[in-house]
Amino acid sequence: DQQVKQNSPSLSVQEGRISILNCDYTNSMFDYFLWYKKYPAEGPTFLISISSIKDKNEDGRFTVFLNKSAKHLSLHIVPSQPGDSAVYFCAASSNSGNTPLVFGKGTRLSVIA
Amino acid sequence: DAGVIQSPRHEVTEMGQEVTLRCKPISGHDYLFWYRQTMMRGLELLIYFNNNVPIDDSGMPEDRFSAKMPNASFSTLKIQPSEPRDSAVYFCASSLYDGSYEQYFGPGTRLTVT
Numbered sequence: 001d002q003q004v005k006q007n008s009p010s011l012s013v014q015e016g017r018i019s020i021l022n023c024d025y026t027n028s029m030f031d032y033f034l035w036y037k038k039y040p041a042e043g044p045t046f047l048i049s050i051s052s053i054k055d056k057n058e059d060g061r062f063t064v065f066l067n068k069s070a071k072h073l074s075l076h077i078v079p080s081q082p083g084d085s086a087v088y089f090c091a092a093s094s095n096s097g098n099t100p101l102v103f104g105k106g107t108r109l110s111v112i113a
Numbered sequence: 114d115a116g117v118i119q120s121p122r123h124e125v126t127e128m129g130q131e132v133t134l135r136c137k138p139i140s141g142h143d144y145l146f147w148y149r150q151t152m153m154r155g156l157e158l159l160i161y162f163n164n165n166v167p168i169d170d171s172g173m174p175e176d177r178f179s180a181k182m183p184n185a186s187f188s189t190l191k192i193q194p195s196e197p198r199d200s201a202v203y204f205c206a207s208s209l210y211d212g213s214y215e216q217y218f219g220p221g222t223r224l225t226v227t
Binding site: 032034036041042043044045046049089093100101102103104105106 | 117146148154155156158161169204206214215216217218219220221
């Protein structure tokens, strides 16, 4: 069973508009969430994270929102740029410490100029 | 720092052959992870090490897969014998237990078994 789900395999957005990528999780023990970005032929790279004690974290054009009651998080990119075109993975971890991340299957974002 | 280094970047082999994937983690990191990425299953954790000791290998699909970490700067993932269904991209990642959950990934090895 998938503990972290990204139900949209792909998303297309026009340059300058907002991109919203969604992620749902089932394990209520998850207390830390991360978004990774992956370009072709490269490994995933860390983008932004959020602790379960917060409901929002912002870093430049990237904002992650966490709704614990709904077990849902989202990544907002505004404004979207062509260089944002990549696969985005949602990941979650439980307990404090360096426990393994559980990844979603990813959403491919295409930003159209 | 050069980041996590993986070799080879691409591997094409015939079914039944032994395949060895290599990883050099970031210096000073005390955790090392091996992942496999496929279209069907996304990014799956195969095994991870802490201070060179395997902690959880429950993700290793079969006995054909084995991983070692003889020292803090080197790890291998071996598949023997390889099968076409092992074709995937294999990633190595490392991290430092400093309160951050961030893992740093290598560029991956694309394995094709014919």
